[in-house]
Amino acid sequence: MYFFESDYVNGCLPQVLEALVATNDDNTVGYGCDPYCAKAAALIKEACKAPTANVHFLVGGTQTNTTVIAAALRPHQGVLCAQSGHINVHETGAIEATGHKVLPLPAVNGKITAAQIEEAWQAHWNDESHEHVVQPGMVYLSQSTEVGTLYSLAELEEISRVCRQRELFLFVDGARLGYALATPECDVTLADLARLTDAFYIGGTKCGLLFGEAVVITHPALNLDFRYFIKQHGGMLAKGRLLGIQFGALFQNDLYVSACRRGVSCAQKLRDLFSELDIPLFAQSPTNQVFPILTKAEIAALRQRHGFEHWAHVDEQHDAVRFCTSWSTTDEAIEALLSDLRALRGR
């Protein structure tokens, strides 16, 4: 069986595992106040060219989103995001559980635009009854998005400009940021994210670690007392050094991006095949997710040897599915999938 369900079907990168093994018997204080976390934070700030940023380590993505958003917003404020944004659809209402409404905007290719944000802001403040309506207080983006697409630097610059003009925090969910950075057409760097957002996170769980997300906060108001929020939301790992050790390994020798390149190149092989086979794609992702539209019979046949997610109903005969590749996808697995797909179409 081959696993394309997600980018977290494996353990961690060998370099990360070695670091964990090598340090296992060390003794340190807890809660992320150890030297490993300090070192990893320094590496990340350097990679982000953001010497005054604050870096915090949390365990998982939902937790990170919840914690950042809870720290940023007052109770009457909500967070603008794409309709398809992870916080809107796949976190069991974690944001609402902290009291905040998610304010979804229609997304094209999983993305929203600066113009939509400006329009939402105008709609709120021009409404005579705006005190009866949740006030937008933050914008949430994902890079890459939930359908694998990318914000360009120009798009992000424009969104950032609107957010600063309208006093909306800008927060980028980087659960799959490694795959974005590893994609040839991506022109947004870590330094751009640090410069243009108020906070973003560097996803580890899907990009080579056992677990862990590194939040980079550049807005001082958002950073104030942030560790209280981490604790309150259950994100303050007792053995916090595990996060520092892992991120320390990940930010050595550009491992974060180089490891993720494999995920992108495997996905590209799939896309090339789908193109060759004239199989349409449900979403135009250049990163490590691929969304072909297949017949139900093909899907059933593929499920014999491959795990992958149902994505969307298309019509009576067809569904869209998602294949997720990663830093850990083996040659064997991707070749098996390519060959089974070819066989299905008689090639």
Add this chain to the structure above:
Amino acid sequence: MYFFESDYVNGCLPQVLEALVATNDDNTVGYGCDPYCAKAAALIKEACKAPTANVHFLVGGTQTNTTVIAAALRPHQGVLCAQSGHINVHETGAIEATGHKVLPLPAVNGKITAAQIEEAWQAHWNDESHEHVVQPGMVYLSQSTEVGTLYSLAELEEISRVCRQRELFLFVDGARLGYALATPECDVTLADLARLTDAFYIGGTKCGLLFGEAVVITHPALNLDFRYFIKQHGGMLAKGRLLGIQFGALFQNDLYVSACRRGVSCAQKLRDLFSELDIPLFAQSPTNQVFPILTKAEIAALRQRHGFEHWAHVDEQHDAVRFCTSWSTTDEAIEALLSDLRALRGR
């Protein structure tokens, strides 16, 4: 430097680390739906003699407490606990953040009694204005407690009886349960906990794992949709198998208890020395925490080579401090501490 600050200063047990290394390249589905979690849950149910219980794996203690309590209570209900209970003092208001009042009761040796619970229940329901008061809906205990003490089986039986009579959920925080079970005078077993509570958790983080807590739920109403709550509270680890792998190793060959014995025996050495030196203890813990009352000069001197926590102010000259031992305390460390303590008192 020797670390007695807590029982999470180290990595994990060698058996646990080996299991993680051995399985690192396996591929599985995520979110705890993998075979490792199923296997670990089976081992735990067997150890608890609770074949119909449900076992869920979460990452940390605060998260586990929050998730269980949020799943159990309706919004107008609160949770009775010792004034010194972890949820009341050391979770940055995580319980209140889910909307529930913590209802503290005065504790003796970190414990509350069945009589206090009955009294609180009576006080609520006999109050003409009870609709204006938070309704007790659950009782929270820790085994061992925050000051290292133990509930006896007789005490737990009585508390359980009151809780069932008064329809209060009973939940036991087992962050340090391994040390309780490894303590000679402890007469409460895992099976007793499964039988007498509605939910309890088996702490992994402090008892030999990198991280992880296993919740055992025996009350069906509490288990209903519990995985939604795990997700909402950020506890659904993407690579959930890491929890199954670790707990699987921990519940082989009685490793959970046998590993924790070292923490208890090291603590006993400390207690014996304090007794020999006529150094009074602030709390009467038979487990892996020791709370001597030392002079401020002694404390300052010890801090040169040893890390430990300030616990309580006693008088102008004295403070109580906490030494925490664990499965990972080395001979070298405990001997160094014993010898430095002897030296301070001229022995």
Add this chain to the structure above:
Amino acid sequence: MYFFESDYVNGCLPQVLEALVATNDDNTVGYGCDPYCAKAAALIKEACKAPTANVHFLVGGTQTNTTVIAAALRPHQGVLCAQSGHINVHETGAIEATGHKVLPLPAVNGKITAAQIEEAWQAHWNDESHEHVVQPGMVYLSQSTEVGTLYSLAELEEISRVCRQRELFLFVDGARLGYALATPECDVTLADLARLTDAFYIGGTKCGLLFGEAVVITHPALNLDFRYFIKQHGGMLAKGRLLGIQFGALFQNDLYVSACRRGVSCAQKLRDLFSELDIPLFAQSPTNQVFPILTKAEIAALRQRHGFEHWAHVDEQHDAVRFCTSWSTTDEAIEALLSDLRALRGR
């Protein structure tokens, strides 16, 4: 100046005011435990042909919605409603502030259908990842809706059937229920609402009272400890009798419906005129709200003598506005508006 901004521009019905004046010097206990509330509750249960229902009195609509929904849902559940539903758009996130996601469905004429509810339920439970998604736990409707439309008895029967089959609570917001009941084409009675829903409320604020909403709860699980919820949400009026006195007057001699008839008939005069003048309507409301599409110049001219709400942008030249009539609309006011509208179109 004439006020068509809303149906709460006036004080209360003379019969209600008289009852308040007549009882002002009485002494009673507080919090709705007085004889006036008991009497009013009995009258309402009789009007609803629901002898075993529970009736509770709250102060306002947002408060009532929040309290009922908070009492009904567990934290991982959300409430299905029309995109245009009051709880989704005009309560400053009060529902989310209690931790629950509002799950909006596209509305036609302000209404949702049984089929949409069934589809949402299916979509949730057929999703492999449903534990990552907010679970639908309740359906919220408004009668009349936010755009003045009505659910027919057939529609309500069908919605109720789906809700019961799928174990979704059904809750109807009756802020403007009096106007619905007073509308000739309305075939839903109070008894139907009591029979088909789990809870609904009878709006007083917009239908002749100074303030006050009467919640009728027929589902025992929802009623359990409901008064705690009222208190927690700030709805337990100290001088609760004020609600009993007012509703007592309102449910004498069918005053609730008869008073609201004036609102509907005034609105009908407006609709007749718009029809005569070929002025299109933005929403097809048969009740006390009318939504003409006027030119911006006409709107500006009307604002000289009349207050009304901007409703929606239509095109460069046109906006939709809302005129709200009520039990208190005077002949003078409606005639002035009709005559000014005629004059604008040269009639």
Add this chain to the structure above:
Amino acid sequence: MYFFESDYVNGCLPQVLEALVATNDDNTVGYGCDPYCAKAAALIKEACKAPTANVHFLVGGTQTNTTVIAAALRPHQGVLCAQSGHINVHETGAIEATGHKVLPLPAVNGKITAAQIEEAWQAHWNDESHEHVVQPGMVYLSQSTEVGTLYSLAELEEISRVCRQRELFLFVDGARLGYALATPECDVTLADLARLTDAFYIGGTKCGLLFGEAVVITHPALNLDFRYFIKQHGGMLAKGRLLGIQFGALFQNDLYVSACRRGVSCAQKLRDLFSELDIPLFAQSPTNQVFPILTKAEIAALRQRHGFEHWAHVDEQHDAVRFCTSWSTTDEAIEALLSDLRALRGR
């Protein structure tokens, strides 16, 4: 039957009722944006000598406390108050329902001191683990307190000084402020409250109105977007003018204080009698609440003709009870109570 259960057993002052009747047919916009509210706010600001303060009108006390506290605190912060404070004991966890822990301090005579606040602040910030503990963000006092006692101007000045030094918001619950101001020994004025606090409220419900509390906010950060909070917490009365009309009447000709004087003088008659009869008092209240310790037999006998609250268990034979007088206590009622008390003791 005579009602001494509370200070809200009656309707409203005749001047207030007249104002409501006189304006009943007026038409205004809703939500407190009407001229009556503007007028009342101006009168209150004048009475408080606080021309730059903001005045908001809400319906009830629990709602007001919840709204102010929710607007003031970030999620990791809690509110310091007396153990006996209303928010800690009698609001069904409304504060916790917004996510905030109430941080109770031991009270003497229902009051806390500047020294206690300073100590709590020190305890928090000197704790090495303070990030694991709820951070004090506000101090809540009641004037008069829940047991009828008063903060002196000197006490309030000192508390205010500590709060400002430690950046804690200071909020005073004035549910019974009228009775405080009407008590001869009270040396704190409305102007003092406006000068020394960040927000306080002027209770209407217990002091002559049908309902209504006027919040006076002097700290700009607390006032920012405050109306959104009122709406979110269900406090934005549709016919908001009812609050303006009532407070407008109450702040004419010093009616607020002069009306409350009757409550204080009736209570004084009771205190004089208890002194004469050597009946001890449970709390030393100089305002409109009296807490005698009576035998259970006496209590049972009095209950034949008088309503009052059980307050506290004293011993086998005795309980403390509360008699509450008010602006509306009649000569007949107080004389009946005095005479029945005398009779019980054979005088």
